[in-house]
Amino acid sequence: MSLLENLEWRYAAKAYDSTKKVSRENIFKIIEAARMAPTSSGLQPFRIILVEDQSLKEQMVKGALNPEVMRDCSHVLVFAAWDRYTTARIDTVYNRITDDRELPRGRFSSYTNQLKDIYINQEAEENFAHTARQSYIGLGLALAQAAELRIDSTPAEGFDNTVVDEVLGLSEHGLRSVTLLYIGYADKGRDWLAPMKKVRVPLDEFVIEHK
Numbered sequence: 001m002s003l004l005e006n007l008e009w010r011y012a013a014k015a016y017d018s019t020k021k022v023s024r025e026n027i028f029k030i031i032e033a034a035r036m037a038p039t040s041s042g043l044q045p046f047r048i049i050l051v052e053d054q055s056l057k058e059q060m061v062k063g064a065l066n067p068e069v070m071r072d073c074s075h076v077l078v079f080a081a082w083d084r085y086t087t088a089r090i091d092t093v094y095n096r097i098t099d100d101r102e103l104p105r106g107r108f109s110s111y112t113n114q115l116k117d118i119y120i121n122q123e124a125e126e127n128f129a130h131t132a133r134q135s136y137i138g139l140g141l142a143l144a145q146a147a148e149l150r151i152d153s154t155p156a157e158g159f160d161n162t163v164v165d166e167v168l169g170l171s172e173h174g175l176r177s178v179t180l181l182y183i184g185y186a187d188k189g190r191d192w193l194a195p196m197k198k199v200r201v202p203l204d205e206f207v208i209e210h211k
Contacts, residue, residue: 003144010147011198012154013182015190016072022183026149027075030183033145034079034138041115043093045085046135047175049078049168059167063160073154074184078164079139080175081131085119132178139179146183154182 001009031048039045051057052075060076061067070076082089090112098107119127139155146153157179164170164177188194200206 001148003148006147007144008198009150010143010153011193013152013184013186013191014066014069014154014193015187016069016074016152016182016184017187018072020074020185022074022151022185026151027183029149030142030145030151031077034077034142037138037141039134039137040130041111042097043085043090043115043134045089045131046079046081046138046178047173048138049080049170051076051078051168056167060159060164063163064156065158066154066156069154069156069182070180072184072187073182075182077142077181077183078168078177079135079179079181080165080168080170080173080177081128081135083131083171083174083176084124084127085115085122085131087116087120090115090119128176132176135178139181142181152184152186156180156182 027050031050034048035044051060054071057070057076061070064070094108094112095105097103098105119130143153143155159177159180161177164180165175168177170177186194
C-alpha cells in the first residue's frame with residue numbers, strides 16, 4: 001500500500017488490547033524510522049526511551065491524561081530531547097561524522113564553530129525549544145512506519161513531563177521528555193474512535209497556493 005493509504009488507515013487509538021504485543025522486530029523498525037529522520041545540522045538532539053516494563057508504565061501513569069491507554073498498550077516510546085546544546089555534544093556528533101566518512105577530525109570546524117556561537121550563548125530553555133522541535137520530525141516518521149506495519153499508535157503530549165522524567169531518570173542523561181508514542185493493537189470493541197470517519201481540513205483550505 002502507498003504511504004497515503006497507510007496514513008488514511010491510521011488514527012490515534014483510544015483503547016488497546018493488553019493481551020496483544022508488538023514484536024521486537026517491528027518495534028525496532030518504528031524506532032529506526034525515527035532514527036533516520038532529518039534533523040537540524042544532523043545533530044539528532046533527541047533520544048527514544050523504549051518502555052515495555054509494566055511496573056514502569058504504572059509509575060508513569062500517575063501523570064498520564066489517558067492512563068488506560070498507557071497501561072494497555074504494548075510499548076511506550078518516550079521522545080526525549082537534549083536539555084541543551086553543549087560544545088561536547090556538538091563535537092561528539094561531528095567526530096562521529098568525520099570518523100565514519102574517513103575524514104580528518106575538525107574537517108567541519110568552521111561550521112561547528114558557527115553552531116557553537118549560536119547555541120552555546122542561548123538560554124537553556126531556548127535550546128530545549130529547538131531540540132524538542134527536532135524530535136517531532138522523528139515522531140512523524142515513527143507514526144508513518146507504524147501505519148505501514150498496520151500497528152496502532154497514539155501520539156501524546158497529555159502527560160506530566162516531571163513524572164516521566166523522574167521515573168525514567170532522564171536528567172541523568174541530559175534529556176527532557178517531549179512526547180509519548182503509545183504502540184500496540186487497538187481494542188476495537190472499547191475504542192470509541194475506531195468506527196468513526198477520519199476527518200481532515202479539505203485540501204483546498206489546507207493549501208494556500210501562490211502561482
